[in-house]
Every structure is written in structure tokens, then in C-alpha cells.
Amino acid sequence: MGTSRERIEAAFQVPPELSDQRLDQAVAALMPEHSRSRIQNWVKSGELTVNGRARKPRDKVLVDDEIVIAADVAAEVSWEPEPIDLDILYEDEHLLVINKPAGLVVHPAAGHEAGTLVNALLHHAPELDRIPRAGIVHRLDKDTTGIMVVARSLEAHTSLVEQLQSRSMGREYEAVCVGTFTGGGKVDAPIGRHPIQRKKMAVVADGKPAVTHYRVQARFSGFSHIRCQLETGRTHQIRVHMAHIHHPLVGDTAYNGRMRYPRGADGEVKEVLEGFRRQALHARTLTLVHPWTRETCEWEAPLPADLQGLIAELSAFTERSEQL
Template sequence: MSSDNRITASFVVPPELSDRRLDQAAAELMPEHSRSRIQSWIKAGALTVNGRVCKPRDKVMLDDRLSLEAEPEAQVTWEAEEIELDIVYEDEHLLVINKPAGLVVHPAAGHAAGTLVNAVLSHAPEVENLPRAGIVHRLDKDTSGIMVVARSLIAHTSLVEQLQDRTMGREYEAVVVGTLTGGGTVDAPIGRHPRERKKMAVVASGKPAVTHYRLVERFAAHTHVRCKLESGRTHQIRVHMAHIKHPLVGDPVYGGRMRLPKGATDELRDALAEFRRQALHARQLTLEHPETGEIMSWEVPLPEDMVGLLEALRTHVKEMENNEF
């Protein structure tokens, strides 16, 4: 938990983290904090094991208690930039944003500026005192839609706990290759690809990941689906749908070659060829307000490019039906 002026947390080491280095175990238990910050807390004695000060490389054992009590401090060095944000909701604790496709969330190599974080620092400067500038979950650069940013320590702690407890509801819309006959669930662990380190994959050593999907509309050779996450692994929907042989339309990493339905018109061919991002949109977000406990939910409409893609697929189906008569 966090108070208004201190960062506090307490964890019991689970079986899967027993016999791991303290800094590694703490990083797994507190993914919202950077490894370097966790190591600095350990060295400063702010993060202890069973009340004892330890070194980052010391091993932790099953049922050890990790306790954190640290002073908040500026945790980011990124620059604030005046970049327009599509704000769906805000108060002193929360900032809910409709992120456009193409906007990177975090500054990184190749994207030191012009990111969502730079924009948030300009709009809400107080987030510089929060881990990762209040970002508790991400959307890929080319995924559009709704996401929440914490504006206070109370909110940050609450949102991280809701994500870890799987009580935060997140629903996405996607257009996938192939015709699905019904909804289903993909329960398959995700980790780094064994050979291509920039990709994720379904691997036995990965972290548990569960995606539920249901049909919205079926076309000649594509399907519009809604996906609900139980977990939040990197590229989860993209990896899971590709794993069941229904990759997202336009996905440059997991999609493979463009596939056209039989009798595809020039219009449909162009619509698919010109859709150069994964057809994925974060549609709805539901969470418990960190201060009031009220259950709040927001929904944002599909962006124009996905609306146009769906119209092209729908038009093709109608033309096929007309040609049968």
C-alpha cells in the first residue's frame, strides 16, 4: 500500500520465486518499479527481508516477507511536451486516455520524445514522482484505445493491485484472419521467442496468459472479435490469436502474409493492403476507483481506420451475396 507521502508494500515470497536473488524476486513482485530503483531501495535498506537489510544478490526463500518503506522522489527524467491528449476522464487520482494508433507510450531507444509519457508529464506534472510516470499498463504503439494513468500514489498502488488481482476489466476489438465458428479461450503461457528476442511467443517457460474471445461479425475470410484479458502479457492478444492460426489483420510481426478471400474485389484488396497496423483497439476499461471504491467503466469507439476496414469486408460479403442471384 502507499500513503500520500510514502511508498509502502509487503509481499510473501511464493514457491516459484524461492531461491531467487532478492532483486530478481522483488522485480517480479513489483513489476511497476524499475530494476534499478528496486536495487537502490535494497542498498538503502528501504526494502528488507524479514526485517533484515540484505544485498541485491542475496537469495530469498519460500514465505520470506519482503517489506518496502521508501520516500517518494522524482522517478523519471523525461521531458514534458505539449502534445494533445484525447482525455476521456480525469480527477486528482486518474487520467483515462483514448490513445491513437502510432503513439508510443514510453520513451525508449528510438523514441526519446513525442510519447504518451511526455504528453502526460505536461498535462499532469505530478506524475514525475510516480513509478514509470504513472503508467501501470501499456498499449503497443500501433494499438489504439483506452488506457488509464495513475496521478497519485494511492491510485498507482490500487491500479497495480487490480491488475495483479485480475479485477480490472479490459475489452478489446480485433479483426482476425480466417472465419471463426464460435468464441473460445486461449490459455497458453507467453514468454520471449526462443530465437527472435524482439518477439513474444507461446512457450512452456512463459508466464500464464488467458485470453477470452467472442464473435461480433463473420466475413468471407475474416472475423471481427472482442477479446477480454485475464492477464496482461506483452503482445498477448496478438500472440494468442496467431497461436490459434487466426492472426490479426495487418500485424507486421505475427500476421504473416496478407490473405485475400476468394473473389476479392480491388477495393477489398486495397483496404487490406493499406491497413498497415495490427487491427486491435482497446474498447472498454472497467476498474474500482482508488479512493471512493466506485466501479467505473469507460468505452471509446473504433477509430476510423478500423471502421473503414470493417466496411470494406462487409461490402465484399454483400457483393458476393448479390452475385449468387
Template structure:
């Protein structure tokens, strides 16, 4: 990487930031960068005070000279691919996408291509220069629905802050096994399963996780619920619903074997057997636009497989009621 590729800057500490911690002062002076990125530069010596390395907690005073000469975060090395994207909204800072089930978000072992990131690099090559190609939150491979991707460094920092501060609104639709008597919330920490490392679980030493849910529609042996997240843990809704013994219909990891309820019609039996992914869709997203200064909301319609599933559940419920 050449010197011209580095992120550079030089400024003096103004009076209003005198006697503040270094990490707090630079966060205020360089708001386009995330706090974690700035702290990394301080610790690596890429951000100095009066030519000297300091610790994040060290105090700065008026007139101190802060200099930055840092390498951008490692640029992605994945290849762009001409994969169709369902773009709901796009401007110079954001791309809002309706992700189909079956599409992996990020390249990883076993999925080096054919991912959302590969598609993004083709659709908007400028995301190559952003951390994780602008992806600030994920959806599981078999979860469909709405996602936002940053297209600028300003947007990336703002979106990460909104996720961390829990001000980004994310609402999901899920079809769960069993019937509920009312809505509620699950406030249980989530971490790696103690023995099955590819699974997540409610564990005492996990990270805080809070899911609100309410009933949208009841069926004889299933319930359509809407879920709102106040955190973004891996597999959060899937783990929390399984924890209260109402796992998502079709969930291959947390749902267990398919159990057909008594009186299931042949059509519903076939629909349940054929639905082989977790019945989860990210329907609604609300965020504060990083440059327009206004709240924006988007919705993604249900995919065809969930539409057919719910139609079959309704028809079976009607037939069961009429035959009672």
C-alpha cells in the same frame, strides 16, 4: 537530491502486526507503496528495524521501530511536449486516455520524444514524480484505445495491484484472418521468441497468459472478435491469435504476408492492402477507483480506420452473398 526530497517515516509495530514477516508488516502499515518498492527499500537498507538492516522474511515484534529514509524512484528526465491527448476522464488520481494508433507510449531508443509520456508531462506535470510517469500498462504503438495512467502514488499502487490481481477489466476488439466456429480461450505461456529477440512467442518457459475471445461478427474470410485479458503479457492478443492460426489482420510482425481470399472485391482488396497495422483496439476498461471506492467503466470508440475497414468487410460480404 536533498534530504528533503527523500521519502521518510518512523513508526512502531502495533500488536496486530507482531510476529509477522517484515515485508508483510510494512505492506500493511504503508499501503500507499507497492510491495516490490517496499522490498527494495528493505534490501537496500533504506528501511530498517531498530536501526538495523533486516531481510524481508525476518519477523518483527510489537514495539519494534521501523524507519524509512529512501530516495523516490528515479524521476523521469524526458521533456514535456504539447501533444494533443484525447482525455476521456480525469481527476486528481487518474487520467483515462484514448490513445491513437501510431503513438508510442514510452520513450525508448529511437523514440525519445513525441510519445504519450512526453504528452503526459505537459498535460499533468505532477506525473514526473511517479514511477514511469504514472504509466502502469501499455498499448503497442499501432494499437489504439483506452489506457489509464496514475496521477498519484496512491493510485499507482492501487492500479498495479489490480493488474497483478487480475481485477482490472480490459476488453479489446480485433479483426482476425479466417473464420471461427465459436468463442474460446487461449491459455498458453508467452515469452521471448527463442531466436527472434524482438518478437514474443508461445514458449514452454514463458509467463502464464490467458486470453478469452468471443465472436462479435463474421465475414467471409475474417472475424471480428472481442478479447478479454486475464494477464498482460507483451503482444498477448497478437501472439495468442497467431498461435491458433488466426493472426490479426494487418499485423506486420505476427500476421505474415497479406493473402487475399477468393472473390475479394476491388474495394476490399484496396482496404486490406492499405490497412498496415494490427487491427486491434482497446475498447473498454473497468477498474476500482483507488479513492472513491467504486467500480468505474469507460469505453473508447473505434478509430476511423477500423470503422472504414469493417464497413468495407460488411459491404463485400453483402455483395458476395447477393452474387452467390
């Protein structure tokens, strides 16, 4: 893949509040749109100087030191662009908002070097090769559908990462769970790697803080349709939290295990449940502050056909059960 480059030329004087900090930390504070690794590379290559001299990333800076940068912003990624269709809900020079289908892996990795969302994004917007992780600031599991935002500029990347870290970005999901709830609630339980099955996550005492709020949309015989709002964004968070409170997601073979049918299940509902071969989870809405206009924006991705069909059949089964 060809490498696109952008020239960066900048000069700063170290302000008092950054005096006595590491050089790479001070520059990161002065230029937050650039990653720490990129800044360290500039220092090591001599493209970033202090008072006209090359320095090391760990060297301390003093008030009024002059930092000069004359550098090429090279590609951050080396993945290949591929012409894969994208369902784009919104786009401008700073953001791309997409509706991800089931089965689409977000990042290239071992076993999935091609055919991913990143490959598709690089074909649609080649300038994303200059953005860390091709602009991906949050991810959805391969078989989770729904809304994702992608940073299309360095400024947007910095803003979106900050909104995620400060928990000001609003993300709401819809899911279908095993079992019925009496009402909404909150799961506040730390998540980390499963102590034995390392590809899975689990609620563990030394995990990272994780909070999921949920409310009931509809109750069916043996199942519930819920909405979940994330305070944190841990790997598999909703899937792990719902399984932890004994309401795993329909179709989630990693955290639900063997299919369990509701009492009195007939052939129609069994067929639909057996045919639903992914976790019943959809990222429905996304709310954020636009990095450039500073306006609050909200987008919504409608439920995909398979999830609509699952909910419709569970509703119909409930009606049939009540008539018996």
C-alpha cells in the same frame, strides 16, 4: 527537467505479523504506495532508521521496533515533458483515462526518446514524475489504439497494480482477424520470448500463463470481427494467441506475415486491406475499482475511423460476394 519533491514523514512500530522480516519488505507492507526501490534508497541514505539507527535493507526487524522515515520523494523519471495532444476520457486527482491513437509509443526507449505518451503525460500532469513509470501501469503497443488508465497518485498506482495482479481489472478489446470462427472460445496458452526472433513473443512451453477469451461480433467473407477479454496481460497477448489458433490479426506484419486475400477479392477490398498498415486491434472498454471512492467505474473508447472503415468495407465485400 525540474525535479518536484514531496516530503514524507512517518513513524511505525513493527507489528507481530511483520517481525523477523527484512526491513525493506516490512516497510513495503506498511507503506504499499511506495516502490521497493524507493524504500531501499531511503534505508541506504539514512532517511529511514530503526530505533534511531541506520540499517541495511536486508536487516531483520523485530516486533515493536520503531521505524522512522523523514525523506524527500524525488522524481522517479527523468523524461522531458512535451506538449502533445491527449484524448482524455476522464481525469481526477487520482486517475487519468485516455484514448491512445495509433502510432503513439507509450514509453521513451532507444529510438523513441521523445514524442511518446509519457512525454505528453508529463506535460499535462507534471506531478507524474513522482510516480513509478510516470503512472503507466499497463501498456498498449505502438499501433494498438484505445483506452489506458494512468495512476496520478502513489495510492492509485498501488491500487491499480494490485487490481491488475489479481486480474480484477476488466479489459476488453476489439479486433479483426483473418478467417471465420464458428463461435467464441478461449485460448489458454503460455507466452514467452520467441526462441529465435527475440523481438517477438510466442506460445512456448515455459512461458508465463496467458488466457484470452473471445466472442464473435460479425463474420465476413474470409474475416471475423471479434471481442477479446483478457485474464492476463502478456506482451502482444491477443496478437500471439490469435496467430497461434491460425486467426492472425489483419495488418499485423509481425504475426500475420504476407497479406492473404479472401477468395474472390476485388479491387476495393484489396485496396482497403493493403492500406491498413497496423494490427487491427483496439482497447474498447476498461473496468476498475476507483482507488479513492471504491466505486466500480467503466469507460469506453469508440472504434477509431480506420478500424470502422475496415469493418465497413469487409461487410460491403461480403454483401457483394453473396450477390455473385
